[in-house]
Amino acid sequence: MALTLNNNTKDRPLCCTMSSCCSTKDGCSANGQGNGDKIHDEVKEYYGKKVKTQKDLETKACLMMPSKIPSHVKQALSAVHPEVAARYYGCGLVVPECLEGAHVLDLGSGTGHDCFALAKLVGEKGHVTGIDMTDEQLDVAREYVDYHRDKFGYSKPNTDFVKGYIEKLGEAGLEDSTFDIIVSNCVVNLSPDKAAVLREGYRVLKPGGELYFSDIYADRDVPEHIRKDKVMWGECLAGALWWEDLVTLAKEVGFCTPRLVSAGLVNLDDNKPMKDLVGDIKFVSVTYRLFKLPQNTSKEPAQVVYNGSVTGHETNLKFDALHTFQEGDVVEVDAELSAILQESRFADDFTVRPASKKSKADPKLCCSGAKGVPTNPFEGPLDKESSSCGPKGCC
Incomplete structure (x- = not known):
């Protein structure tokens, strides 16, 4: 069951409370x-x-x-x-x-x-x-x-x-x-x-x-x-x-x-x-x-294929709560994740190619749409494995 996020303070400025960041912002006192x-x-x-x-x-x-x-x-x-x-x-x-x-x-x-x-x-x-x-x-x-x-x-x-x-x-x-x-x-x-x-x-x-x-x-x-x-x-x-x-x-x-x-x-x-x-x-x-991406990094959605080269994750690689890459599968990812995989230490572990305009035409394509960025830890269910891309459960 998903938890309901309390947004009772959603419209307030990012204040300098100790529970936030202590950086001075307009409308806040630097009490932290x-x-x-x-x-x-x-x-x-x-x-x-x-x-x-x-x-x-x-x-x-x-x-x-x-x-x-x-x-x-x-x-x-x-x-x-x-x-x-x-x-x-x-x-x-x-x-x-x-x-x-x-x-x-x-x-x-x-x-x-x-x-x-x-x-x-x-x-x-x-x-x-x-x-x-x-x-x-x-x-x-x-x-x-x-x-x-x-x-x-x-x-x-x-x-x-x-x-x-x-x-x-x-x-x-x-x-x-x-x-x-x-x-x-x-x-x-x-x-x-x-x-x-x-x-x-x-x-x-x-x-x-x-x-x-x-x-x-x-x-x-x-x-x-x-x-x-x-x-x-x-x-x-x-x-x-x-x-x-x-x-x-x-x-x-x-x-x-x-x-x-x-x-x-x-x-x-x-x-x-x-x-x-x-x-x-x-x-x-x-x-x-x-x-931390290099300055002026271009960002475009892409199709990526994990080659199974990361130690301990040869069959699949859980990258975040929405993306578990199965070795050999073609997966469409959002522009930011595409840039991350190409510019980080994971660059040699993925083959990256332009996103297909006709995704379903590729028989090896598992995920026919980028799923965005998972950020909210209160969206349930918690403590579950990420969605899996591959023969055992295409996302």
Whole structure:
């Protein structure tokens, strides 16, 4: 059953509340920006002092994982040191496809759980950098750099960790157009300035690069009384962005339209005080992918054929909530997705040709119409696989 999105704030400007972005807009007061340092300090205390293991979290919002994980990803996750794994707090799985040789940045890397798994997947020629603002978590991550080098059989470590704020990557020494992929797991919601996070992410990505991240979103603006609760901040709910604001922010920064990969409702039934506090607000754990296309990229609908070359996805490749590409099938895609597949690291994995004006004339054509961009995480059913293009279920 699909959820009904509450649009009671749809016509208001993108305000500078801490649940939005803290960028000054006409008609808004910058009440969020002045509290940015306070929010940072409270989050650092929460994850540096209070939360030592997963058992210390008061909700499961930051522990949501997908039900299906590719076998090669499972192997990489299982290789992470137990102490690092015990201090993992993530609302999804931030392991995108096509990683070999990539340079990856993890925003809010914590003790390095995702970094070390990704280090295995990018291989010895790739590299993973984690950035975090919490000393206690960075200490754990750095302690196990050499352990994972030896575990993976590399001649030298392919991970490093820097201290800094995800809103100020330049201050941490991260340069323009450095990374192929940025990942983040349940961290952007902890930032009091989400516009700055996206701007900095866009800056350090190479043209054709991707921001692939999981986070908590709300079906409306989170009200002031929740945003003032520091436990709700630490539990990833007070800072949750209204999902429509993410779409607006991403486009303003320069990213393509956020493409929804997966979504699952956050259940607060096991914490009555928090459930009473949020009332009828709904929260969802979402994975989105945002691409930075090169300037002046031409965009035209196209037919694409997946060649089955992505490791672990040889038979089919789930790209977003509407597109699962079966190897060898001809699929029509929208103009933006066509550009993404041609300009990103997926370029060698697809054959692209002009869209046919008579789509049904091609006997191998599976999808005879581009399906657009999936963005709304509250459109049901949640936690379902994307539509499949191929003999077992042509979309």
